[in-house]
Amino acid sequence: MGYVAEMDDALLGRLTTTYRDLHRHPELSSAEHRTAGIVAAWLGELGYEVTTGIGVTGVVGVLRHGEGPTVLLRADMDGLPVTEATGLAYASTVDGVMHACGHDVHVTCLLGAASELAADRAGWSGTLVVAFQPAEETARGAQAMVDDGLFARVPRPDVVLGQHVAPLPAGTLALRSGPAFAATDSFKITLHGAGGHGSRPEATVDPVVLAAATVLRLQTLVSREVAGGDTAVLTVGAINAGTKANIIPDRAELLLNIRSYDPTVRAHLLDAVARVVRAESDASRSPRPPEIEAIEAAPAVVNDAAGVLRTRAALEGVVGPGRLVDPGPVTGSEDVGVLAAAAGAPLVFWLLGGADPAAFRGATTVDEITRAMAAIPSNHSPSYAPVEDPTLRIGVAALTAAAREWLAAASMGGGAELP
Numbered sequence: 001m002g003y004v005a006e007m008d009d010a011l012l013g014r015l016t017t018t019y020r021d022l023h024r025h026p027e028l029s030s031a032e033h034r035t036a037g038i039v040a041a042w043l044g045e046l047g048y049e050v051t052t053g054i055g056v057t058g059v060v061g062v063l064r065h066g067e068g069p070t071v072l073l074r075a076d077m078d079g080l081p082v083t084e085a086t087g088l089a090y091a092s093t094v095d096g097v098m099h100a101c102g103h104d105v106h107v108t109c110l111l112g113a114a115s116e117l118a119a120d121r122a123g124w125s126g127t128l129v130v131a132f133q134p135a136e137e138t139a140r141g142a143q144a145m146v147d148d149g150l151f152a153r154v155p156r157p158d159v160v161l162g163q164h165v166a167p168l169p170a171g172t173l174a175l176r177s178g179p180a181f182a183a184t185d186s187f188k189i190t191l192h193g194a195g196g197h198g199s200r201p202e203a204t205v206d207p208v209v210l211a212a213a214t215v216l217r218l219q220t221l222v223s224r225e226v227a228g229g230d231t232a233v234l235t236v237g238a239i240n241a242g243t244k245a246n247i248i249p250d251r252a253e254l255l256l257n258i259r260s261y262d263p264t265v266r267a268h269l270l271d272a273v274a275r276v277v278r279a280e281s282d283a284s285r286s287p288r289p290p291e292i293e294a295i296e297a298a299p300a301v302v303n304d305a306a307g308v309l310r311t312r313a314a315l316e317g318v319v320g321p322g323r324l325v326d327p328g329p330v331t332g333s334e335d336v337g338v339l340a341a342a343a344g345a346p347l348v349f350w351l352l353g354g355a356d357p358a359a360f361r362g363a364t365t366v367d368e369i370t371r372a373m374a375a376i377p378s379n380h381s382p383s384y385a386p387v388e389d390p391t392l393r394i395g396v397a398a399l400t401a402a403a404r405e406w407l408a409a410a411s412m413g414g415g416a417e418l419p
Ligand SMILES: [Zn+2]
Pocket: 101, 137, 379, 380
């Protein structure tokens, strides 16, 4: 297509080998020890100052080259508890674990960008920070790195940049200003009843009926309490109670997830869930108040408007005109915003197309493209298999170009101080 940045064959070969190796050996959240070792060795070889073990398995490389801004590039490293069904020659060799979200693509692309930017040091001035984050899938890794003193241990960035591979055609990128990925909040809710014989309900408080009423009432929150112009998703993904047809159990458990974009909508829904759960428990004569335990949370990914404007041309230069699209708000979630918020820096986070372009052949309208997207396995599917080429090349080029946009141009004679 002519726009894909040139890449040294030796580097591309090494990246492809590393990608397949990472894909074969996925590791679950906060257990990315092997991956972290590969990353640390690669960065050390390039001359980065390497810090390992930030937030358990996080690895950060720092490359200082003269005066100028500090730019942080971020990749996440964890796999998922999914049994791979892609049939790829380099499919996972780890039972029940798979790189089903493409974080192996992210690690590989960031290693590539770290290599390109180190090789081209003479062309820029500033400080480059490459952060390899654990545990994105549990929405804990970014916070774990921050809590472990990330920005006391490495320079605080002026901008946070990153990408996520998506089932868009390989050869495209997608970037959106403002809310781009949803906030996520998951809860475990325990509802209390009073157990007894199924034949004598009058002597019990039935938590099964309480749970059913609670689920239905919760499903009115988005439709009745969120304005038409705003949006949110509320899903009760699990409901567990009881053991036998003629026993009324003494408790029921719900697992619930909320996605939202606007902080006001998010706060309202979190309050409303607690209100409904308590009120339904009261209405059912529950003997004890319900327990509502937050088990997972990440804020929305909100792309900085000025930052997007500044980065857009660099990304378009990688894929060519018309190949950088606005994906609309994505209901998926990401904890990269935690890093940007902790740094007090703007965030620019884009989508990297990874799907076989053949699946989109002939699709030109938004409807046709959406239908083509729905027909191919997406992130978290056991069949999710991004194509390696040009995904890896474009992922490397996008990170490199975006970083170059934010780093200072080399000052006169800047190259002279090369080690
Ligand atoms: Zn994921």
